[in-house]
Amino acid sequence: MNGSHPDEMTLMDYAAGSLSIPQALAVSVHMCFCHECRSLVKNFNHLGGALLETLKPASADDSVFDALMASLEARPSAARAKKNTTHLEEKSVPHFTNPLLRYLPTSIDKLPWQRQTKEIGQFDLTPLVNVKGFRVALQKIKAGAKIPTHTHKGIEYTVLLSGAFSDEMGVYQAGDFIARDASHHHSPVALQNEDCICLTVLSAPLKFTGWYRILNPFMSWR
Numbered sequence: 194m195n196g197s198h199p200d201e202m203t204l205m206d207y208a209a210g211s212l213s214i215p216q217a218l219a220v221s222v223h224m225c226f227c228h229e230c231r232s233l234v235k236n237f238n239h240l241g242g243a244l245l246e247t248l249k250p251a252s253a254d255d256s257v258f259d260a261l262m263a264s265l266e267a268r269p270s271a272a273r274a275k276k277n278t279t280h281l282e283e284k285s286v287p288h289f290t291n292p293l294l295r296y297l298p299t300s301i302d303k304l305p306w307q308r309q310t311k312e313i314g315q316f317d318l319t320p321l322v323n324v325k326g327f328r329v330a331l332q333k334i335k336a337g338a339k340i341p342t343h344t345h346k347g348i349e350y351t352v353l354l355s356g357a358f359s360d361e362m363g364v365y366q367a368g369d370f371i372a373r374d375a376s377h378h379h380s381p382v383a384l385q386n387e388d389c390i391c392l393t394v395l396s397a398p399l400k401f402t403g404w405y406r407i408l409n410p411f412m413s414w415r
């Protein structure tokens with residue numbers, strides 16, 4: 194999985210409308226920051242439309258599949274991963290409203306954060322997004338604070354809205370999209386100079402490891 198952007202399959206699922214609403218929310222919030230992913234989704238939509246046009250009862254035109262594959266192969270994934278700061282400079286995008294706004298009762302700086310620990314606050318969006326099987330929340334992590342080491346029973350999407358954090362796999366800045374699953378153990382740490390605010394979408398509870406596994410019984414979902 195690419196550390197800073199959704200991978201191609203996720204973007205294709207998004208374009209096809211087959212992602213769950215909470216996961217699509219995470220992808221679209223990332224796209225507020227990321228011109229490249231917006232372009233890719235636009236291309237997928239265009240190619241999907243062309244594919245539908247050619248889907249006659251007999252068979253699809255191979256040239257559309259070829260065009261789709263050529264588009265994927267032309268995608269400079271490695272280069273994208275390296276220059277993950279340039280696309281993040283684009284924070285305000287005309288004609289593309291941050292989809293989070295429709296779920297928030299007020300601006301992010303005025304949210305009534307629920308205290309989880311001394312250093313971590315949460316605003317739970319789960320009842321507002323209201324899709325069974327998903328937890329959606331904004332989290333505010335104090336500068337320098339660490340989230341206990343954990344892995345995942347399902348998929349965790351995180352979109353960093355402000356500040357920066359690092360984990361064992363990299364350093365992330367505003368706009369970055371991070372996908373983690375059961376193959377990842379990580380302990381994110383907010384960087385020292387600024388509080389970190391991120392959107393997290395979980396398809397199953399976190400699973401803490403080490404000493405913090407004592408928290409696991411409290412993490413089960415009803």
Ligand SMILES: [Zn+2]
Pocket residue numbers: 197198199223227228229230231
């Ligand atoms: Zn992107």
